[in-house]
Each structure stands twice: as C-alpha cells, then as structure tokens.
Amino acid sequence: MNLSVVVKVAESCNINCSYCYMYNGPDETWRRRPRLMGEKVFADMLPFLRSACASNPINSVQIIFHGGEPLLLPKIRFSRWCGEMVEAIGSLTRLELAVQTNGMLVDQDWIDVFQRHSVRVGVSLDGPPEYNDELRVDHRGGGTYQRVCKGLQLLQEAASAKRINSVGVLCVIDPRRDARKIYRHFVDDLKIEHFDCLLPDFNHAHKPPFPISEYGRFLCDLFDEWSSREDAEVDIRILSSIVSLLVGGPSFLASLGRSTATTLTIETDGAIGADDILRSSSPGEMWHGGSVSDVSFADLLSSEWMRSHRASRSAPSECCKCVWVSACNGGSMLHRYDDERRYDNRSVYCDALRMIYVKVANYLIERGLSAGALARALAQ
C-alpha cells in the first residue's frame, strides 16, 4: 500500500481564491476547527502513522503539508515537525515530505527549511497575470501574481542551485483561457518544467459552468503545444499520465487509472477524513468521525467507512463497457459524485476525457505505437 496523507497544518489562508474548495465550497467544517494545528494533535498523529507503517505492508508514505496556507505555520514549528516526522516513520518506510503553497510567504528562511528536510514544494498559479489575477485574489480582491512569482523565483533559484527539488506548479483549468498561452508563459517566461492542469472541482451535483467539450478542447490544445515543441524536460502531470497509461505504464495521478494509493486527510483538530478533494462532493461522507487522538490505524482500516470509500473507488458501473476504462477508471471520484448514486457515475468531464484520450492515442499511433500494443494497454 502507498499511503498519502494530506496534513492540514493551517485552516486559514492569506488569500481568497474565488474557486477555493476549502473556504468557498460546500464544506464549512473549517469554521469550527483551530486556525493552526496544535502540538498535541501533531504529537498524536506520529504514533498513528507509526503504527500504520509498523503493522502494515506500506511501501511509501507521502506527507503533504496543506492548508489553507501551510506557510502560515511558524517556520520553527514546521521545521521541527518535519524532523519529528522523519524520526517517527522515516526508518519504517520510504517517506516523502511535500508542501502545497500559494507561494506568497516564501522567503530564504523557508527555503532553508525545505532544504534541511528535503521537502518537495508545489506552488499554485493559474497562468499569466491576466488569467491568475481574475480568481486567485487576496482578501481585498487584489491580484496575487506578482507576489506568487517572487516566491516562485526564489524557489527556482534554490532548485537550480540543487538546494531543493524542482518546483511543481498547479494550475486550475478555466476553459475560457488559451491553454497554449499558459504553456508558453510557464515554460518560456517562468522556466517551469513540472506542472499540472486540474479539471475544476465540479460534479453531477454541481455542474461545470462551461460546456464539457471546452474542457476537452483546453486539454487537447495543451497537448498540441507540448507535443509539437518536444520539450523533453517539460512534464505536465495529467498528460504524462495519459501517455503512460496508453502505453501500459502507471498513472502519476490518483485521479486517473486504478490507483492503489490510500489517501487520508488529517485536519488541524486531528479529525480523520478521506481524500481532501472529496470535501467538494459530499462533506458529510468525507469524515470518518474519529481523530488521530482516539482511533488507531488498524481500527481505521477495518472500519465500515474505509471499506465504503475503497469500494467507491472502483470504476462506475456505467463505465464498464467503455474502451478507456482501464486508463480512466471513471475519472476522479470528486467528478463522479451526485447525491443519489454517490460515486457510481462516470466523470462529469467524461466527454472531455474521451477527447484527450483519442488525441493522445492517435498521436502515439502516428509515432509507431501498434494498435495491438494500445489494445493490450487498454485491456489491463
């Protein structure tokens, strides 16, 4: 088992993106949770994770420090917690520490912390300023692009100097925007080599505001720009995953393919939840009901809640005859949700996903992938 744990060290944020699933979505539990994770909750989380690694065949644990904005945590505490995490479970399994930040608070002291504990850094940015600053705004409604890019630049300089790992960027897709322009801005202007474009947090209960084909067109335009330039060093996670899946390889995303990873979220008060993204689907089902202070990992694994969440991950019944199902698996659980059938629906972005699968499959066949090899990959 690969375990991914989203640790909400801060449940407040220094900016106010209008699409934020934490603060502008259906789940409002953040209102009653502490702003920052406290020492006791973190201390209780360590034996919880340690027992998970000691008594289960866990190949790797990824700890993602998340928020809100995780860099609102005092640096000294963040750094000490990284050290304590490594001490508690680093000898039991392959451990990766990561942080997802809006980048606004990054400075040299933070980079020292990331370097000291080999923390991978992801920064959220939606493209050039005229795109980013429409929705990724501060609490006064002002754009954040300039301040994010300052932090991003510091991180990239540190990565170039081999002090930290290369920085990844996350961009939320808005199909009104030009995917090629975003690619060129990221790669040519900002020298970003690793990024991902995320389909926004909608589902059958809360439908996307634009025609689904527009999201497909965005992904296809992005693929055209990427493939035509043959920028070998540029990795776009969703597209790399689709290419890999169509040649019989693994997915690099939990939301595509048959992921075997178990994802948990730990809130600032220690509450245990499922994958953080499900907050936008059915907040009621997200929570286990216990916390790291009173539930053991063994009890969690054998709980009805965990059984139900695992069962919900399998491909939806209406996808079973789809030619893409082994690569797609019905898409992200979040995008499948409606109030009646829960996760047993094909992705609300199904038509967009089919567009990009066809585009990538044709590209691979034009470059020599045999129809038989593609069929074998899709039959896995």
Ligand code: SF4
């Ligand atoms: S492409 Fe659509 S029908 Fe096929 S597996 Fe994905 S969501 Fe299901």
